[in-house]
Amino acid sequence: MKNEIQKLVDLINRLDLRILLFAVIFLATFSIRLSDNEEEYFVFAKAFADPHWIPGALSIKDVPGTRIIFDTVVGWALGFAGFEQIAAAGRMLCAMLFAFPLSLLFKKLRLSHTEAVFLLTAFVVSHQSFFGNEWIFRSFETKVVSYAFVFYSIYYLIEERFRLSVIFAAAAIYFHVLVGGWNVLALFAYLLLRRLPLREVLISALTLALLLSPLAFYLAGKYLVHNPNEIDGVTVSWVYAYVRN
Helix, strand or coil, rough: HHHHHHHHHHHHHHHHHHHHHHHHHHHCCCCCCCCCCHHHHCCCCCCHHHCCCCCCCCCCEEEEEHHHHHHHEEEECCCCCCCCHHHHHHHHHHHHHHHHHHHHHHHHCCCCCCHHHHHHHHHHHHCCCCCCCCCCCCCCHHHHHHHHHHHHHHHHHHHHHHHHHHHHHHHHHHHHHHHHHHHHHHHHHHHHHHCCCCHHHHHHHHHHHHHHHHHHHHHHHHCCCCCCCCEECCCCCHHHHHHHH
């Protein structure tokens, strides 16, 4: 029995780590049943790509905001496939996106293939949430894609390739402002605590600002320009705060 286990361990350690990590994430998250968020965001994406999908339906119209890339791509794809097919394909894509940066991080931590697979399996199949029902690996949505770029950013930060870390941090923001934004705050806090030359920090900040300028321009046009504070005597911010609460 011991020999068989050792042979299995040796086999796992000879395989490509990226394939192993992809298999763990994909098998743990694969489903044709949509999550609550997938149901909501797929509807928004479909309505964004096809405004005449359900004529007169106001509740499915939503300004994409930072979901502009997601809504454009997924909305287009929903013109050729159903919600369940896109969910399954999207989860496969997310598993693939995660496999590459995680393999780099695990190798950097000098974990064997079996240790990496065990650690990832224990995390993915668990509830994952430490606070506020937050999670990383589950469905196909903007937050999940953003986390894949966050892992790249963390890896290059550890490698002290700060410009690349900033580039991937910006990519994370393009998919989810909160996930990417918190990562950026932690990234620059680390750069300051490391007491890097101020010039290096400023260049990194300028790089981030330039990369995010198209997104900032788009969001300003959607949320700031010609966007009234009051409609029919009702303050828009009051409605937003009430609904969110």
